[in-house]
Amino acid sequence: MSLNESKRQELILYRVEQAKEAIKDVELLLANERLQPAMNRIYYGMFYMLLALGLKYHFETSKHAQLIGWFNKTFMKDETLSRKYGQILRDAFRNRMNSDYEAYVTLTRDEVAAQFEQMKEFIAAIEQYILSQGC
DSSP states (O other): OOOOHHHHHHHHHHHHHHHHHHHHHHHHHHHTTOHHHHHHHHHHHHHHHHHHHHHHTTOOOSOHHHHHHHHIIIIITTTSSOHHHHHHHHHHHHHHHHHHHSTTOOOOHHHHHHHHHHHHHHHHHHHHHHHHTTO
């Protein structure tokens, strides 16, 4: 997709808002003990923020593995961002895959709540990084 800078900035802000909406979704899902859908939204909130970051750097893909690989190569390898964010993302991706596709997955509220706290930290850190880069 070829975007002019104005449209790129608009799309970055849209993806950031999607990530923040996912936080609200998780709050509602947790309040109603909907743990598997909450885990899904936790990961997707981070995915939306990665899409925003990718757009900022003119990297566009809808493929999860490609986006995660780009993130690791670009921001984790030289520790532009703390490596803990790479681990948070890997954990969320694995947990989402398990909860979405494995049979008989049992999640505890504490596990999901802990991942939710990490999600909020991840989203805040990536948003702050994007803003510090002039978006």
